[in-house]
Amino acid sequence: xxxxxxxxxxxxxxxxxxxxxxxxxxxxxxxxxxxxxxxxxxxxxxxxxxxxxxxxxxxxxxxxxxxxxxxxxxxxxxxxxxxxxxxxxxxxxxxxxxxxxxxxxxxxxxxxxxxxxxxxxxxxxxxxxxxxxxxxxxxxxxxxxxxxxxxxxxxxxxxxxxxxxxxxxxxxxxxxxxxxxxxxxxxxxxxxxxxxxxxxxxxxxxxxxxxxxxxxxxxxxxxxxxxxxxxxxxxxxxxxxxxxxxxxxxxxxxxxxxxxxxxxxxxxxxxxxxxxxxxxxxxxxxxxxxxxxxxxxxxxxxxx
Amino acid sequence: xxxxxxxxxxxxxxxxxxxxxxxxxxxxxxxxxxxxxxxxxxxxxxxxxxxxxxxxxxxxxxxxxxxxxxxxxxxxxxxxxxxxxxxxxxxxxxxxxxxxxxxxxxxxxxxxxxxxxxxxxxxxxxxxxxxxxxxxxxxxxxxxxxxxxxxxxxxxxxxxxxxxxxxxxxxxxxxxxxxxxxxxxxxxxxxxxxxxxxxxxxxxxxxxxxxxxxxxxxxxxxxxxxxxxxxxxxxxxxxxxxxxxxxxxxxxxxxxxxxxxxxxxxxxxxxxxxxxxxxxxxxxxxxxxxxxxxxxxxxxxxxxxxxxxxxxxxxxxxxxxxxxxxxxxxxxxxxxxxxxxxxxxxxxxxxxxxxxxxxxxxxxxxxxxxxxxxxxxxxxxxxxxxxxxxxxxxxxxxxxxxxxxx
Numbered sequence: 001x002x003x004x005x006x007x008x009x010x011x012x013x014x015x016x017x018x019x020x021x022x023x024x025x026x027x028x029x030x031x032x033x034x035x036x037x038x039x040x041x042x043x044x045x046x047x048x049x050x051x052x053x054x055x056x057x058x059x060x061x062x063x064x065x066x067x068x069x070x071x072x073x074x075x076x077x078x079x080x081x082x083x084x085x086x087x088x089x090x091x092x093x094x095x096x097x098x099x100x101x102x103x104x105x106x107x108x109x110x111x112x113x114x115x116x117x118x119x120x121x122x123x124x125x126x127x128x129x130x131x132x133x134x135x136x137x138x139x140x141x142x143x144x145x146x147x148x149x150x151x152x153x154x155x156x157x158x159x160x161x162x163x164x165x166x167x168x169x170x171x172x173x174x175x176x177x178x179x180x181x182x183x184x185x186x187x188x189x190x191x192x193x194x195x196x197x198x199x200x201x202x203x204x205x206x207x208x209x210x211x212x213x214x215x216x217x218x219x220x221x222x223x224x225x226x227x228x229x230x231x232x233x234x235x236x237x238x239x240x241x242x243x244x245x246x247x248x249x250x251x252x253x254x255x256x257x258x259x260x261x262x263x264x265x266x267x268x269x270x271x272x273x274x275x276x277x278x279x280x281x282x283x284x285x286x287x288x289x290x291x292x293x294x295x296x297x298x299x300x301x302x303x304x
Numbered sequence: 305x306x307x308x309x310x311x312x313x314x315x316x317x318x319x320x321x322x323x324x325x326x327x328x329x330x331x332x333x334x335x336x337x338x339x340x341x342x343x344x345x346x347x348x349x350x351x352x353x354x355x356x357x358x359x360x361x362x363x364x365x366x367x368x369x370x371x372x373x374x375x376x377x378x379x380x381x382x383x384x385x386x387x388x389x390x391x392x393x394x395x396x397x398x399x400x401x402x403x404x405x406x407x408x409x410x411x412x413x414x415x416x417x418x419x420x421x422x423x424x425x426x427x428x429x430x431x432x433x434x435x436x437x438x439x440x441x442x443x444x445x446x447x448x449x450x451x452x453x454x455x456x457x458x459x460x461x462x463x464x465x466x467x468x469x470x471x472x473x474x475x476x477x478x479x480x481x482x483x484x485x486x487x488x489x490x491x492x493x494x495x496x497x498x499x500x501x502x503x504x505x506x507x508x509x510x511x512x513x514x515x516x517x518x519x520x521x522x523x524x525x526x527x528x529x530x531x532x533x534x535x536x537x538x539x540x541x542x543x544x545x546x547x548x549x550x551x552x553x554x555x556x557x558x559x560x561x562x563x564x565x566x567x568x569x570x571x572x573x574x575x576x577x578x579x580x581x582x583x584x585x586x587x588x589x590x591x592x593x594x595x596x597x598x599x600x601x602x603x604x605x606x607x608x609x610x611x612x613x614x615x616x617x618x619x620x621x622x623x624x625x626x627x628x629x630x631x632x633x634x635x636x637x638x639x640x641x642x643x644x645x646x647x648x649x650x651x652x653x654x655x656x657x658x659x660x661x662x663x664x665x666x667x668x669x670x671x672x673x674x675x676x677x678x679x680x681x682x683x684x685x686x687x688x689x690x691x692x693x694x695x696x697x698x699x700x701x702x703x704x705x706x707x708x709x710x
Binding site for chain 2: 054252254
């Protein structure tokens with residue numbers, strides 16, 4: 001073998017190696033393109049058309065028309081306002097409840113294993129079941145909540161929780177808080193278990209109170225987990241509509257309309273797929289800020 | 305298994321499956337049929353087996369589609385048509401007809417119906433209601449219900465009241481029976497509640513014709529209906545979002561004295577209240593005019609089907625005398641055939657009679673592409689806002705007028 005042939009070997013090898021990850025990734029890229037990118041592109045395309053599903057022949061290109069109509073739509077602004085209350089309220093309360101649950105479950109007590117299993121139950125139930133269950137708990141005539149409050153003397157007459165505009169959104173938020181807090185509990189518990197016991201021992205020797213240990217040791221140690229969980233949950237909650245759909249269908253009136261629900265209603269009830277797509281895209285753009293934060297954090301973690 | 309051997313086996317299996325395909329295709333015709341029953345545990349398997357036994361070579365692929373208040377079923381069906389994956393035939397409703405027609409999705413059945421023996425067993429007025437706007441027959445009637453008024457016979461007797469025949473008698477009875485935790489009328493302001501509103505507002509003079517929702521009479525009728533809750537306070541506070549489940553359960557629990565629904569809930573209501581419950585036609589206006597909802601369910605064949613004649617064999621089988629009775633036992637509705645109605649024992653007589661008594665004023669909603677959206681979004685949203693005082697009944701009627709006529 002000549003010297004030239006020998007020297008060419010190291011050049012050829014890295015070239016072949018460079019393509020290997022591409023081939024491995026290709027199926028995943030293909031699947032993602034088919035199930036994510038294609039529908040997204042289709043939604044963008046649809047949003048530029050006045051497309052009503054039962055009148056496909058009457059479809060016409062309207063450009064930004066749907067988006068202009070969205071901005072002029074009173075129900076869009078009502079839904080946006082409710083979405084903000086919904087996201088902040090639900091995610092905030094889920095986080096607080098989840099954090100408290102995680103701290104408790106991190107303590108040592110004899111039935112801790114059982115408690116850790118039970119806390120998962122709300123998270124494991126399908127959203128439709130959660131919606132139906134809470135609807136019956138809130139029921140005006142036969143609901144357990146009114147019955148309990150009446151027996152305790154807290155209220156004098158039953159309250160129509162889901163039929164009053166001042167209580168309906170809060171009542172649904174409570175149901176979703178109950179469903180979603182286990183996500184935070186489990187995620188934060190996993191984070192808590194990674195904190196070395198030495199840190200607490202050192203803080204205790206230094207005379208730090210329980211509260212100070214929580215503020216100066218616990219929270220900084222799980223800050224990455226908290227941030228990731230908050231970002232993920234915000235995206236999920238912002239897009240969730242199943243529980244609202246089951247419990248009130250967006251009513252009474254517009255009292256429980258949120259953006260995804262409104263988009264769903266226009267698309268699936270009115271079958272106005274063009275307008276529904278425009279509403280969904282506006283929601284997507286608003287969520288991009290949150291996604292951007294998530295991606296930025298994920299990139300930072302990878303860079304470490 | 306060795307890699308080479310596995311590849312050989314897989315290759316042979318693939319080759320065999322290709323060869324087997326023509327044989328399977330030749331062995332018979334498959335008809336895809338979409339249906340929904342209120343009770344999803346009920347299955348049409350026995351009817352399918354009977355049909356397949358009578359018609360060797362035809363296989364029925366019956367697919368249960370979730371109803372979801374009508375929205376789920378409807379959306380899936382329309383989406384399937386657009387996607388080119390519609391079933392050969394499906395259970396459909398009159399209120400969807402205009403949309404189907406706009407899409408040219410339905411196959412006219414006139415020739416097949418004319419050649420069908422069972423045609424004369426279905427009353428002429430039912431054929432008429434089911435006829436398309438262009439005069440062609442696209443729907444093969446399958447079953448029906450008519451909205452009527454359930455009332456607590458025992459409470460009426462105690463209060464020395466007769467079942468109401470007019471709006472004012474209804475209002476007076478509702479007021480008299482509203483006591484303690486019992487409301488006189490279990491109003492349905494949530495999904496599907498247009499069939500509670502219709503008897504009083506459409507029966508009170510409103511119509512779906514241009515200007516028909518904003519006439520003086522129509523607006524006055526809507527004010528009257530909304531005031532049952534806002535001023536007369538004869539309904540539960542939950543009325544704005546109460547739907548089928550809530551009104552039926554409240555009635556069963558003795559929390560309401562009257563409720564509006566159809567024979568489909570009779571078994572459930574009797575199970576809870578027995579002889580304490582009865583039914584009559586919905587009240588009518590002082591001028592004797594009335595309106596109630598003809599709850600239809602038919603079968604249609606889709607234009608894209610490649611097995612239209614075979615599909616007709618199946619849907620006509622379901623609309624034929626005894627088969628239709630068996631089907632209605634599964635759906636809880638009423639047989640569409642004259643012979644089936646005579647033999648029907650599926651519901652106590654008083655409820656079947658209340659249904660029959662309601663037929664003279666029964667009507668369907670307009671054959672308009674926007675009717676489904678009226679049912680599922682426009683009506684409930686505006687009704688709820690009116691019941692809560694967020695908008696006036698006048699504004700509600702204007703919104704409905706605008707929805708249909710711009």
